[in-house]
Amino acid sequence: MIGRHRHLIGLEDLSREEILLVLALATSMKEVLRRPLKKVPTLRGKAVVNLFFEASTRTRTSFETAAKILSADAVNWTASSSSVSKGETLLDTARNIEAMRPDLLVIRHPAGGAPRFIADRVGCSVVSAGDGAHEHPSQGLLDMYTLAEHFTRNSGGAKDGAPDFATLSGRTVTIVGDVTHSRVARSNLHGLLKLGARVRVCGPPTMIPPGIEALGASVYYHLRPAVEGADAVMMLRIQHERIGDPLLPGTREYSKIWGLNEKKVNEWLSPSCAILHPGPINRGVELSPEVADGPRSVILEQVENGVAVRMAILYLLAGAAPAEPAEGAARA
């Protein structure tokens, strides 16, 4: 259970305290991840099924690694090589997987709402690994963890010590790119605002959803004012399928107006501003290679913290007695 939730569908559902519970636990999990013998017996005998209806290497591998370090058995199920290509419905697939008695389902799906749909209909816990343009909660959590680590380091905290999540309060984080179609942006927006950060979103007007101000973000249509004075900049990946779309004429134009290169970084960003990217990077589009590999980049920290955060999620949802079946019907 994450507080009162037996599923993790989105950060919109979690309270500030529930988010802090996962983040604090991730620090203990990161210590396990860095041990010479990185295996603890905690989830022995628990089965985690990674149910991926959309291509993903990083997130799936990260969940799989997290499950294995905790001694759970991880099974991967990918749509491209499965019965989905033979026409099976989402619910039938989920029910069939459920009949194999997993303790936890990790679901990635191109349609927003799919993890919630399944969570309401199966007995085990469900973790969303990204659904459509809705949310990507584990990514939001690992981004917040990485930001807190960066801010703690910069405010004189111990280099390898535990991040202080109170450092997120009052910080400005700018999210740049296709905010409309980004589940990463949405999860970060919900999470960061709950922990007291200020969030700016920036991108072409065609890629900023109308009404996002109502959630608490400030909207910028020009990159320079959006990143100036920010404590961190999160660059979103431009999805290739959108290029050539009326939303976006081409990558060169996007890169020129919305991408970060060394010159812009040096002239516009404050000295301590970190650069994040959820991966995979389109080198030369959102980020120039010098920036992606530069001293401000915390991109590889994000990947390492991703495993720790996912270990924390799996532990909280599968590390205790299974929740009462009666609760299964209720929305977590």
Added chain:
Amino acid sequence: MREQVVMNAEAIERHLKRMAREVLERARGGDLAIVGIRRGGVHLAKRLRFDLAQASGKEVPLGTLDIALYRDDLSERPNAPVVGPTDIQFSVTGKTIVLVDDVLYTGRTVRAALDELVDFGRPRRVLLVVLVDRGGRELPIAPDVVGAQLEVPEPEQVEVRLVEEGAGVDEVIVRTRGQA
């Protein structure tokens, strides 16, 4: 609820000093390191380290174990227990590890701690050091160095309170459920 003080600050200090001497005798010149089991063993481990340094003139490495990830009752608990920091910065291989806890009861915590410890390497020896052995073992585990041995029946609780954890004074108490 009734509380009875079974060890006062002065007695705790005296016991720890004696325990430090016993540890040195038992260790027979082995390469020592101290590991405190969270949470009750951590501050006792620090004090014992100080007393060991006083008695031997040598500072030994200190670490902390949190056993939550190694518990044997996870699938029986309604909520996953909080996991605190484990911090072992030295190699345990070849060392004589002084494993410290405040109260030894069922032995299940020590079982978990031993499992976790050997995941860090292969100690030459492990010495189990506890301030209070209250009896009631459920596993075949015995301490090597003990502050005080008490027979405390099951419904009663033994609590070690230390100033480092915010207590007013150092004391060990036995709590009995009152009739009221």
